[in-house]
Amino acid sequence: MSTPSGSGQSDENIYDFRALEARWPAVWDSMDSFAPIDDGNRERKYVLDMFPYPSGDLHMGHAEAFAMGDVAARWARQKGQDVLHPIGWDSFGLPAENAAIQRNAHPAEWTYANIDTQARSFKRYGISADWSRRIHTSDPSYYRWTQWLFLRFFDKGLAYRRDSPVNWCPKDQTVLANEQVVNGTCERCGTDVTKKSLNQWYFKITDYADRLLEDMDQLSGSWPERVLAMQRNWIGRSEGAHVTFTIEADSDLPAYDAPVFTTRPDTLYGATFFVVAADAPLALELVKPEHRAALESYREKVKSLSEIERQSTERPKTGVFTGRYALNPLSGEKIPVWAADYVLADYGTGAIMAVPAHDQRDLDFARAFDLTVRTVVDTGAEDPAMSGVATTGEGTLVNSGELSGLSKDEAIAKAIDMVAAHGTGERTVNYRLRDWLISRQRFWGTPIPIIHCTTCGEVAVPDDQLPVTLPENLRGEDLAPKGTSPLAAVAEWVNVPCPTCGAPAQRDTDTMDTFVDSSWYYLRFISPTLDSAPFDTEAVNRWLPVGQYVGGVEHAILHLLYSRFFTKVLFDLGLVNFTEPFAALLNQGQVLNGGKAMSKSLGNGVDLSEQLDRFGVDAVRLTMVFASPPEDDVDWADVSPSGAAKFLARAWRLGADVTSDPGADPDAGAGQLRSVTHRTLADVEVLMQHNKFNVVIARLMELVNATRKAIDGDVGAADPAVREAAEVVAVLLSLFAPYTAEDLWERLGHPASVATVGLPPVEQRLLVQDTVVAIVQVQGKVRDRIDVPVDISAADLEALARASGSVQRILDGRDIRQVIVRAPKLVNIVPC
RNA sequence: GCCCCAGUAGCCCAAUGGCAGAGGCAGCAGACUUAAAAUCUGUUCAGUGUCGGUUCGAGUCCGACCUGGGGUACCA
Numbered sequence: 001m002s003t004p005s006g007s008g009q010s011d012e013n014i015y016d017f018r019a020l021e022a023r024w025p026a027v028w029d030s031m032d033s034f035a036p037i038d039d040g041n042r043e044r045k046y047v048l049d050m051f052p053y054p055s056g057d058l059h060m061g062h063a064e065a066f067a068m069g070d071v072a073a074r075w076a077r078q079k080g081q082d083v084l085h086p087i088g089w090d091s092f093g094l095p096a097e098n099a100a101i102q103r104n105a106h107p108a109e110w111t112y113a114n115i116d117t118q119a120r121s122f123k124r125y126g127i128s129a130d131w132s133r134r135i136h137t138s139d140p141s142y143y144r145w146t147q148w149l150f151l152r153f154f155d156k157g158l159a160y161r162r163d164s165p166v167n168w169c170p171k172d173q174t175v176l177a178n179e180q181v182v183n184g185t186c187e188r189c190g191t192d193v194t195k196k197s198l199n200q201w202y203f204k205i206t207d208y209a210d211r212l213l214e215d216m217d218q219l220s221g222s223w224p225e226r227v228l229a230m231q232r233n234w235i236g237r238s239e240g241a242h243v244t245f246t247i248e249a250d251s252d253l254p255a256y257d258a259p260v261f262t263t264r265p266d267t268l269y270g271a272t273f274f275v276v277a278a279d280a281p282l283a284l285e286l287v288k289p290e291h292r293a294a295l296e297s298y299r300e301k302v303k304s305l306s307e308i309e310r311q312s313t314e315r316p317k318t319g320v321f322t323g324r325y326a327l328n329p330l331s332g333e334k335i336p337v338w339a340a341d342y343v344l345a346d347y348g349t350g351a352i353m354a355v356p357a358h359d360q361r362d363l364d365f366a367r368a369f370d371l372t373v374r375t376v377v378d379t380g381a382e383d384p385a386m387s388g389v390a391t392t393g394e395g396t397l398v399n400s401g402e403l404s405g406l407s408k409d410e411a412i413a414k415a416i417d418m419v420a421a422h423g424t425g426e427r428t429v430n431y432r433l434r435d436w437l438i439s440r441q442r443f444w445g446t447p448i449p450i451i452h453c454t455t456c457g458e459v460a461v462p463d464d465q466l467p468v469t470l471p472e473n474l475r476g477e478d479l480a481p482k483g484t485s486p487l488a489a490v491a492e493w494v495n496v497p498c499p500t501c502g503a504p505a506q507r508d509t510d511t512m513d514t515f516v517d518s519s520w521y522y523l524r525f526i527s528p529t530l531d532s533a534p535f536d537t538e539a540v541n542r543w544l545p546v547g548q549y550v551g552g553v554e555h556a557i558l559h560l561l562y563s564r565f566f567t568k569v570l571f572d573l574g575l576v577n578f579t580e581p582f583a584a585l586l587n588q589g590q591v592l593n594g595g596k597a598m599s600k601s602l603g604n605g606v607d608l609s610e611q612l613d614r615f616g617v618d619a620v621r622l623t624m625v626f627a628s629p630p631e632d633d634v635d636w637a638d639v640s641p642s643g644a645a646k647f648l649a650r651a652w653r654l655g656a657d658v659t660s661d662p663g664a665d666p667d668a669g670a671g672q673l674r675s676v677t678h679r680t681l682a683d684v685e686v687l688m689q690h691n692k693f694n695v696v697i698a699r700l701m702e703l704v705n706a707t708r709k710a711i712d713g714d715v716g717a718a719d720p721a722v723r724e725a726a727e728v729v730a731v732l733l734s735l736f737a738p739y740t741a742e743d744l745w746e747r748l749g750h751p752a753s754v755a756t757v758g759l760p761p762v763e764q765r766l767l768v769q770d771t772v773v774a775i776v777q778v779q780g781k782v783r784d785r786i787d788v789p790v791d792i793s794a795a796d797l798e799a800l801a802r803a804s805g806s807v808q809r810i811l812d813g814r815d816i817r818q819v820i821v822r823a824p825k826l827v828n829i830v831p832c
Numbered sequence: 833g834c835c836c837c838a839g840u841a842g843c844c845c846a847a848u849g850g851c852a853g854a855g856g857c858a859g860c861a862g863a864c865u866u867a868a869a870a871u872c873u874g875u876u877c878a879g880u881g882u883c884g885g886u887u888c889g890a891g892u893c894c895g896a897c898c899u900g901g902g903g904u905a906c907c908a
Contacts, residue, residue, distance in 0.1 A: 698855035780889035830888045
């Protein structure tokens with residue numbers, strides 16, 4: 001080859017990613033280089049990717065997420081930190097069960113086969129994980145401790161059972177937590193969710209609402225703002241008051257004190273009717289006999305609505321009169337009590353005071369049923385009774401007895417004082433967050449370790465009898481959804497003596513939401529084989545909170561909220577000494593194709609293994625990371641894995657062109673290239689602090705280009721600075737392209753592994769330049785550039801700037817009002 | 833409706849309030865080649881969504897709006 005650029009003509013100088021991928025995994029395995037030392041000599045860093053669900057082989061989304069997490073882990077290692085970067089599987093869940101039904105098999109077969117496939121793919125993908133800590137949540141040795149933790153929650157009253165209308169997925173035949181209902185449909189399968197009244201297990205996450213909110217202060221700045229915002233909205237703190245209305249006794253029916261929650265106690269005088277949630281027990285309790293039939297048929301109608309229909313905001317208001325009247329605690333006014341479905345049974349108290357003038361929903365209802373509308377806050381807008389538009393803004397109270405004349409805020413305070421003085425109300429805080437419904441009527445999950453005894457009630461399975469394992473003899477149709485757990489049909493499993501009294505009793509047949517399993521796995525990684533406790537508290541306190549958590553934003557209010565809740569409970573139990581599990585969170589973007597998420601129905605899926613076969617692991621990884629900032633989506637149609645491969649080959653070829661020996665003294669090398677190398681190191685340090693992985697790669701490309709130029713130009717291949725630059729390329733490249741970097745490192749004459757050699761220190765003296773280009777502006781516009789010494793004084797710089805010919809021309813003799821000097825880089829002259 | 837995020841070159845994206853361009857893709861030209869691919873070299877292309885404000889100076893800060901994306905939604 002006649003080009004001077006070292007392009008590959010000999011076989012030894014042709015970049016062959018297949019050869020690299022065939023060679024290095026065995027070397028890395030034998031070195032065991034990715035397990036932490038944990039000897040306290042180095043700063044510990046826990047880097048964690050959200051563990052995968054074994055749904056099949058890895059896909060493009062995994063490839064992006066794990067590339068990002070691996071960059072963070074490898075960076076920490078190069079910085080000399082003791083890195084924990086484990087991997088495991090979230091291996092309970094419905095898809096395994098559905099697959100088992102289809103194939104007349106046990107869910108474990110499908111699950112563990114997929115885990116093996118994914119594990120092989122992860123190894124090929126070059127993830128720098130500590131494989132010795134591998135866990136699976138469906139292993140009895142894991143779920144034993146999920147059960148143990150459930151029992152600690154149960155002991156504290158944080159796990160309880162109650163009857164309640166719950167979200168029901170008719171397809172999956174199981175209940176769903178609030179967080180798992182997306183736009184009225186099942187998060188998993190998209191089926192319209194309906195309501196069903198069932199007795200179910202809950203975790204009392206509402207007890208922690210305030211702490212979940214307040215502790216976000218610890219996360220602000222290191223978690224994406226939008227995730228914090230989503231959690232804040234989900235928790236939905238709302239300040240207001242409880243105000244008790246008395247429902248008057250009527251013939252045989254007794255009087256009834258009905259509290260309502262309101263954020264607007266100032267509008268109490270405007271309450272012209274009262275509404276109870278139609279599906280709340282209270283509605284049936286207070287309805288007069290002659291209205292009972294109408295209410296019951298209305299309740300039937302409401303029940304038949306899907307969540308989607310119910311949530312539609314355009315739906316006209318419906319409801320029925322109960323025949324009863326409530327007394328306003330401030331005015332004593334008697335107002336009708338209605339039952340309607342626009343009031344929710346499980347928010348607030350399940351009943352409201354309706355103030356149609358100042359709440360649009362109440363106004364819509366009032367207009368539908370011809371009820372009184374009374375304006376009590378004058379906002380200057382048109383009277384809502386006429387306009388049909390409720391007014392919610394600031395204003396002056398009118399028609400409101402003692403409150404009249406006050407501002408909204410004054411009236412809110414005074415109204416609360418007044419009802420409090422009467423004993424009919426108090427200031428309160430209400431949350432949108434509901435308790436976490438954790439029981440599921442399916443098989444492939446952690447059994448709830450409770451035994452139901454007719455005399456002793458709910459009895460905890462004693463700790464020493466854990467785990468309560470799943471029966472192994474169920475296959476195919478045995479697992480089909482029937483609305484009750486398949487476990488209920490296994491008599492020999494269900495029927496056990498009561499641990500307390502010995503009488504015949506039955507096991508609870510529900511299993512736990514898989515989000516329970518994933519709420520504590522990051523703790524289990526610390527001591528994955530411990531069999532005396534879920535985790536080693538001392539070691540956990542050493543390693544946690546997780547220093548960098550990486551995963552998709554789809555878990556913003558599911559897994560992340562639940563895990564935060566778990567951590568706080570464990571803190572209260574004295575099992576951990578921190579209250580937030582994840583100190584920093586990185587949400588990687590999605591991988592799109594043609595502007596859209598990849599999906600079977602669109603037919604725009606890109607197969608990961610095909611990309612890997614074609615371009616190589618390193619090129620795919622580099623493409624993922626280089627395409628955009630980590631949190632932005634990557635559109636596979638917009639990127640170029642072949643371009644990435646080209647760059648990798650360029651970098652790799654440097655290995656053949658460095659002719660100095662390992663250990664050559666860089667001080668003897670060309671200063672200009674050394675400056676580029678050390679400037680790169682210094683900048684990368686700052687960029688990595690801000691997760692700007694894509695920019696780091698751009699800087700790495702520059703360094704490769706500069707090294708190439710030095711080799712082909714005057715500096716020459718034998719210059720020690722060239723070796724230094726190529727070695728820095730290898731170390732930085734190891735963050736993104738482990739195979740290429742490792743091979744380059746070897747070609748540079750070093751033994752494996754480049755992953756752990758560390759970064760050379762930045763030589764500060766190489767960063768300072770003798771002269772810089774100073775910008776001369778007139779009124780903010782650049783008019784000249786002058787070479788000046790870096791240490792020029794402000795006065796000298798100003799003098800040079802004033803003397804500039806082009807500046808003189810622009811100023812044209814005008815007087816100067818002000819001169820801003822930022823030596824040595826800038827002078828701005830402002831004329832009058 | 834409310835809340836968050838983002839709008840810079842044909843495309844993906846850089847730019848501590850101080851020269852709008854670091855890097856890549858695509859394009860164009862050249863070198864090498866019988867030719868092509870690969871490789872190498874060089875190079876074209878925007879004034880930063882709109883309007884206003886703060887400032888000596890705004891892509892960057894503030895306000896309003898537009899567009900796109902995401903979240904949430906009878907939550908009293």
